[in-house]
Amino acid sequence: MEKFSFSSALMHFRISQGPSGFVWKWLLAYVLVFGLANAIVSGLQLYSYYQALDAVAEGEFRATQPFTNLWRQILPLPFFVAILAMFEASALRWYIRREGFSLRFGKDEFRLLGVFLCWGGILILLSVAGGLFLMIFGNTIISNMSRSVAANLIITSLLALPFISLAIYVAISFMTSSALTIRENKVLFISSKRIVSGKFWRLLAAALVVTLPFYALDVIVDFFVVPLFLQLANAPPQDWALYDPTNSFQTFLITTVFTVGVVVLTAPILQLIMLGITSKAVLTDPDWVGQTYTVAETFE
16 A cells, blocks of 8 residues: 655645546536635625615714624525535545545535534634633733733744644644545544544645645735725724715725635635545555445445
C-alpha cells in the first residue's frame, strides 16, 4: 500500500484515480448551485435592507432591522448545510470509491450530516470554554491592559494562543472524519483520530499550505470591502433630511456581490483540495483491509 506523504496528500486532487472529467463538472456545479443559493438569500437580505433604509429616510429609525432579524440569517443555514453535504459526499465518493460525478441526497449525505453535527458540538464546547474564560478573567485582563496598542496586541495574542492551538489540534485530529465515514459507510468521528496518528504534522503542513493563500486572499478582499462598510456606517450625514438611502444601498449591494462572488469562486477549490488530503489519509490507512477499486454499493 502506498504510504502517506505531504506531497501525495497535497496533490491527491490531481492524481486521484477516479473517473476523468470529475473535477470540472464538480467545480462548475458547485459554482452554479451555491451561486444561485447565495443570490437568492442575498437578494432577500438586500431587499430587507433597502426597506429599512427607506424607512430611515422617512424618519423611522429602523436601520438595524436586517441585523436584529436573526431568523433571516439562521433560516437558510440548513439549506446550505444540506447542499454542502451533497457536494462533499460527491467528492469523497470520487476520491475513495472512484465513482463518477453525481449529486444526490441519500445515505452518504445523511451520514455526513451526522459528522457536521459532531463538528457543531465541538464548536459549541469551544465557544462555551472561551466565554467562561472571559467571564472569569475578563475584568482582570482589561484592568491590566496598558495604554500601548502594541502591548495590548501582544497580551491579547498570548491569551488567544492556547485557544488557537487547541482549535488547530482538534481540527487536524478529526479532519478525516468525513472521509472515514464515506469509506466505512457509517458515521465515524472520534475514530478518525486514529487515522491522524503518526500523520499529524504532515496533515497540518498540507492544510496550512492550502488554506493560507485563501486566507491571504480574504485579507486582501477585506482591505477593499471594509472601507466600503465604513463609508456605509458613516452615512447618513448629521442632517437626516439630506439622507439618500440609494447611496447606502448601492454600497451595500457592491460589497455583497463582491464578497459572495469571491467566496463562491474560491470555496470549491479549497474544499476539493482539502477533501483530497483527508481522502489520501484514509486510503493509506495501514489498518484498512478494504479494496480501493471495489465497486461501491449504490444507495437508493
